[in-house]
Amino acid sequence: MISAEHLESRPRTAGRFPISPAAQAFKRRFYPAATSTQWNDWRWQLQNRIRTLEGLARILQLSADEEQAIQRHRGPLPLGIIPYYCHLLDEHDPTQGLRRTLVPATDEYVRTPGEAIDPLAEDENTVVPGLVHRYPDRVLFLATGFCAVYCRYCTRSRMVGTPTGTYELGRSSWERAFSYLEEHKEVRDVLISGGDPLTLSDEKLDGLVARLKQIRHIEFIRIGTKIPIVLPQRVTKAFARMVGRHRVWMSLHVTHPDELTPEVTEACDRLADAGVPLGSQTVLLKGINDQLDVMRKLFHGLLMRRVRPYYLYQCDPVFGSGHFRTPVKKGLEIIDGLRGHTSGYAVPTFVVDAPGGGGKIPLSPDYIVGREGDDLLLRNYAGKIYRYPDPGEDLGSGPNTPP
């Protein structure tokens, strides 16, 4: 008999959310007045978001550059960090990866060549406010402009975190989106994103999904969110049941294995136990997660939490993101170091979202090394060359085929 006991190792805390020792120590030090019930209440976490220089300086030893960047900030993509998530940031080191993802640096005011305010031309593909229709059979539904934390490399930095502005996102624009979707029978897949849709109340999100499901031709609904990673307490049992009942899929924005805390494990368990298929999306970020061993650890950690790595993104050329961008080659190297070396399920698809709105383009290391007569010459993960009989096929003159 094979025992599956090792798969059952998580502590069961009936109905209660775990607080890891690291979070507990942080809470005691910086939020001594907060009760565990408050700490585990996602609304408390949202209400106590760190949004000012003073608020952040109370917790982190800010560098002159960080201070200057925060002071200089105007407009969308404000500073926003959840107390829970703050415990993962290094108090003293401004170069720590996770800290750089959320704490502004003056580099974000530097525009490097090829960068744009709307690199994916989403505005051009916006058919009604908040609805981006780029692909034949699916749409991106931007349900809100609000996030729990604001990632400094955000591809939608132009539109998130502003209560007012040129972008109408939120319930006022939903009706027009529903009408568009009713009329467009070719749309079978709706990706609900934002902003972060999990910042909506259970009632609003439930209502949104229920409304979309009334549209007959919509057969697949998924939610893109970072909340289970940055504010796992949001995943209450009632919430997990609600999403599970709707049979929607969920894609989690995740950056680094250090994010996979006991709290995140609990959130993933609740969602997976409720029957929600989970995928992940990771942005490749220079000096943060651009190392093979870091990525391997992240993807293995996700698999163990029943999250299937879905996409690894090349960092979009949005204004002020140059300090985050790696050469495309780096992503290819990481995929090459994973594929065949570890579980195929742990290998996401590396994509470049094409500037100008061409959509996601998958990139893969070259495994076709050439052709000899009727044989295709293929390279395996370990670098050995194999022949595969493939008569009469002209591969054309793609980059994979030497002349």
Ligand SMILES: *Cc1c(COP(=O)(O)O)cnc(C)c1O
């Ligand atoms: C990413 C994206 C989708 C979904 O693409 P998949 O490859 O199906 O995950 C749909 N619409 C837009 C505009 C997108 O950017």
